[in-house]
Amino acid sequence: MVNNYHIPVLLNEVIEYIINPSIENHIIVDCTVGGGGHSLEIAKRILPSGKLICVDRDENAIYYSQKRFKECLIKAEFLKGNFSNLKELLLKIKINHVTGILLDLGLSSYQLENEDGFSFMRDTELDMRVDKTQKLKARDLINKFGKKELEFIFKEYGEIKNYKKLTNLIIKSRKSKNVNTTFDFIEILKKGFGNNIKENFLAKVFQALRIYVNSELDNLKKVLRDSLTLLINGGRIVVISYHSLEDRIVKNFFKENSMKKVFCDGMQYKLLKILTKKPIVPSLNEIRTNRKSRSAKLRAAELIICK
Ligand SMILES: C[S@@+](CC[C@H](N)C(=O)[O-])C[C@H]1O[C@@H](n2cnc3c(N)ncnc32)[C@H](O)[C@@H]1O
Structure with a gap:
């Protein structure tokens, strides 16, 4: 094989x-x-x-x-x-x-190349569960979690300096549209951080969500x-x-x-x-x-x- x-x-x-x-x-x-x-x-x-x-x-x-x-x-x-x-x-x-x-x-x-949500290069469901029997998906965090929880996740698990700006952006954007896919999420990020977001920044954001979703x-x-x-x-x-x-x-x-x-x-x-x-x-x-x-x-x- x-x-x-x-x-x-x-x-x-x-x-x-x-x-x-x-x-x-x-x-x-x-x-x-x-x-x-x-x-x-x-x-x-x-x-x-x-x-x-x-x-x-x-x-x-x-x-x-x-x-x-x-x-x-x-x-x-x-x-x-x-x-x-x-x-x-x-x-x-x-x-x-x-x-x-x-x-x-x-x-x-x-997993990176075929399973949903892990890669910001592919448009898939924003899932990120390693164990598919688990309920919580990454999109649930983005659509439902409160300000304090999101700030904590981006600060602690992504070590992102702009964690407050990022959280405010998500909370504001999700009022008009739910986030279902990786590209829905990246669209939101582009609104706040410009069309040419650095890969390193995206990697940190995705890392933070993944660490939380999978404990x-x-x-x-x-x-x-x-x-x-x-x-x-x-x-x-x-x-x-x-x-x-x-x-x-x-x-x-x-x-x-x-x-x-x-x-x-x-x-x-x-x-x-x-x-x-x-x-x-x-x-x-x-x-x-x-x-x-x-x-x-x-x-x-x-x-x-x-x-
Ligand atoms: C980097 S890969 C391992 C690759 C492997 N050493 C090889 O040679 O192919 C990490 C693996 O750990 C699994 N994994 C991650 N967290 C886990 C956990 N908490 N319990 C069990 N497996 C886990 C993932 O599903 C993934 O298959």
Whole structure:
């Protein structure tokens, strides 16, 4: 199968960090399987003695990657669900400890190019739900949310300086016409910010809506917390983030937990050992062949309960 779905970012680096060579029987959970690019390579290295669990919130991703695995005759367990419920998802298959947790945040190329609302380049419904069973769509925010809520979303999740002007514009425009599509929304933005709105500005506005609709930052904080009880001694967590809000959460979480101490056999250890002093970023060559990788930052840490 030709992989147009998504090109995995920092593939070799993910493999290097997620597999602790001193552990024998791996149980690795890829919380964001997408097109299965990272998962397939992990599976090749840890099967048959190990186990791979693939999670995604998006039904299409589960369907596609499951099919891809079947064609490659590689076995894995697939679970559709939100990684913020990782403990509960794993309990369903009677797993309460793992040796590795991978989070490759954001969207796949398939989602950006085919699913509704994510791209400001295509005229589609202003939807932006990763999980299509969820009720709230991005257009509901634009049509129904109050001033304070919209200001908060654009300020906190888009880091937009003109968040007040943007909110006032939306509130004024929606009185005469409901917003249903991405282009309806962009029409409104053009009224206030001119016909030549910068792509960077549009990207920030769309990012803010997407983060809110999918509770992206809360989901990330929850799975990071859960990783501390799910990982075994020496187990590793690897996170690839694509914007500064996510990266800051991961960086601070690793830092805080690397300062906590655990006691074992009269010795004191750090709870998390940070494996990447600085975030790992794609090489120029990777960025040249896959432009979507350009904002990626990888951070990895290892849980130390006892040496
Ligand atoms: C960048 S893609 C992953 C690509 C994948 N690593 C690959 O190699 O093809 C991110 C994936 O995470 C999924 N996702 C985003 N938020 C999620 C969440 N809270 N729970 C589970 N999956 C999520 C998206 O649906 C998407 O498929």
